[in-house]
Amino acid sequence: MTAQPATGADYALTSGTRIYADPGAEGVAQYLAGVLRPATGYPLPVQAGPGTGISLLLTGTDPNPEGYQLDVTSSKVVLRARTAAGLFQGVQTLRQLLPAKVESPTAQPGPWPVAGGHVVDRPRYAYRGAMLDVARHFRPVADVKRYIDEVARYKINHLHLHLTDDQGWRLVINSWPRLATYGGSTQVGGGPGGYYTQADYTAIVAYAAARHITVVPEVDMPGHINAALASYAELNCDGKAPPLYTGVEVGFSSLCVDKELTYRFVEDVVAELAALTPGPYLHLGGDEATSTTPADYARFVNRVQAIAQAHGKTVLGWHDVVNATPLPTTVAQYWGTETSHAKVAAATKKGTKLIMSPASKAYLDMKYTSSTPLGQDWAGLIEVKTSYNWNPGAFLSGVDPSAVHGIEAPIWTETLASQRDIEYMAFPRLAALAELGWSPWSTHDWNTFKVRLGAQGPRWKAAGVTYYRSPQVPWATS
Ligand code: IFG
Numbered sequence: 001m002t003a004q005p006a007t008g009a010d011y012a013l014t015s016g017t018r019i020y021a022d023p024g025a026e027g028v029a030q031y032l033a034g035v036l037r038p039a040t041g042y043p044l045p046v047q048a049g050p051g052t053g054i055s056l057l058l059t060g061t062d063p064n065p066e067g068y069q070l071d072v073t074s075s076k077v078v079l080r081a082r083t084a085a086g087l088f089q090g091v092q093t094l095r096q097l098l099p100a101k102v103e104s105p106t107a108q109p110g111p112w113p114v115a116g117g118h119v120v121d122r123p124r125y126a127y128r129g130a131m132l133d134v135a136r137h138f139r140p141v142a143d144v145k146r147y148i149d150e151v152a153r154y155k156i157n158h159l160h161l162h163l164t165d166d167q168g169w170r171l172v173i174n175s176w177p178r179l180a181t182y183g184g185s186t187q188v189g190g191g192p193g194g195y196y197t198q199a200d201y202t203a204i205v206a207y208a209a210a211r212h213i214t215v216v217p218e219v220d221m222p223g224h225i226n227a228a229l230a231s232y233a234e235l236n237c238d239g240k241a242p243p244l245y246t247g248v249e250v251g252f253s254s255l256c257v258d259k260e261l262t263y264r265f266v267e268d269v270v271a272e273l274a275a276l277t278p279g280p281y282l283h284l285g286g287d288e289a290t291s292t293t294p295a296d297y298a299r300f301v302n303r304v305q306a307i308a309q310a311h312g313k314t315v316l317g318w319h320d321v322v323n324a325t326p327l328p329t330t331v332a333q334y335w336g337t338e339t340s341h342a343k344v345a346a347a348t349k350k351g352t353k354l355i356m357s358p359a360s361k362a363y364l365d366m367k368y369t370s371s372t373p374l375g376q377d378w379a380g381l382i383e384v385k386t387s388y389n390w391n392p393g394a395f396l397s398g399v400d401p402s403a404v405h406g407i408e409a410p411i412w413t414e415t416l417a418s419q420r421d422i423e424y425m426a427f428p429r430l431a432a433l434a435e436l437g438w439s440p441w442s443t444h445d446w447n448t449f450k451v452r453l454g455a456q457g458p459r460w461k462a463a464g465v466t467y468y469r470s471p472q473v474p475w476a477t478s
Helices: 026-040 084-096 143-152 199-207 226-231 258-275 294-310 320-323 341-350 386-388 418-424 429-438 446-454 456-465
Strands: 002-005 011-013 017-020 046-048 054-057 068-072 075-083 112-114 117-121 127-133 158-162 212-218 281-283 313-320 332-336 354-357 404-411
Touching: 011 313, 017 026, 017 084, 026 054, 026 084, 054 084, 068 084, 075 084, 075 281, 084 117, 084 199, 127 429, 143 158, 143 199, 143 418, 143 429, 158 294, 158 404, 199 258, 212 294, 258 281, 294 320, 313 320, 320 341, 332 341, 332 429, 341 354, 386 429, 386 446, 404 418, 418 429, 429 446, 446 456
Parallel strands: 017 046, 017 054, 054 075, 127 158, 127 404, 158 212, 212 281, 281 313, 313 332, 332 354, 354 404
Antiparallel strands: 002 117, 011 112, 068 075, 068 117
8 A cells, every 4th residue: 555645635525526437337336426425415426437526447557456546636536446346445445535424324514525645555465354153143134234334344355154053054055944944043042043045145145246245155064063963863873863052062063974965965055055156165164073083074074175166166164174185276264373283384385275364363252351241262362452463474383475365354153142242342353354454564553553443433433333442542533
């Protein structure tokens, strides 16, 4: 990012401002108009360019597909990128140049100056993710869309949906209907749970895609699978279905590795999920399979990777999959707390790429401090500065920075029963992790970042987003 503020060259957004879009940029232009209309009350019509107002042009030349250039002068705003995704990321920066009240869902008094300047910017990592666990506590479609909007503000471009676990199966699979209707009928604490129809899932995927966010669905296996085992007795080695589970223990369940039916189940689930998922990844979980023997685990993971590949998908798995034989294309998501892991490092030497989600830095369900009312602390306490002060490219010893494909901020919902709970734990730390995913390490500096983070407070307040007012952050007032 190079940003040169131009003093006194603000662009005044007015009721007469028009948004001009190159062919192929209309979607982003409509999104921008949709973001600016509620608070300003301006019509902000979108039309073909060129023109004097806000122009979104696809004449950019940045080597990075998400790179953009933003020029704001008193007479016009010009945003250039090579792709619509680049324009979309540039729009998030443009938003930040307007007063915080632009984030309000209701009309606010002006004026609406766009801070003048010249920005050239591009992301460090191609994969910048947020994971939402909808299995422990189910979140309706509207809440998932809200979270998508909240993470899009920080240039997150992947949404990993943890769709299945011991406590719930959250997506209809037509060939195995009881997975959702029975396996999705409860949740942690015994509440009514819920599930997405395939139309719901398709709507989430489309909503995310319009924000240049790729959905990464996870069906966790062979462990974390009690909801499926409870739904179909025949999936169990002993032919007996366990009861539905509403607690918070992990590691007690396993698919029956020796049963051929298990692989028909996986094939059917993967086939339907792959057909519903335009993105390249299927996340097959693989974590905490402590009720599966190491030999069975390896056999199972190797077999199901091939099933996903046969359906044209790249496998994402928790880093436990290095205990099997990852396919060359399989990506391992590191969730450990240690800064060294011999098998993970060895796998990267053979070409395995990593998504970095160290639980001690990136797990948004960890308490901020010992007095945080929500969350867990098994990976340690994570105040905002802790979530920011680490280098995803250098966290693991013996892993070359080039093996790191990106970063992801998971939020597990054992203790988070509402959207408000999720927002309190996600913000401000998700913004810090998104910064690690986007900005170069060369500009990494807590003392300057914390000021920029503090400026998000009034924006979250205007948008009605719940957040933790960390004492580590100098929160802006305006
Ligand atoms: N570990 C489990 C999650 C969740 C988490 C809560 C992973 C990969 C602890 N697995 O993290 O299901 O229970 O912090």
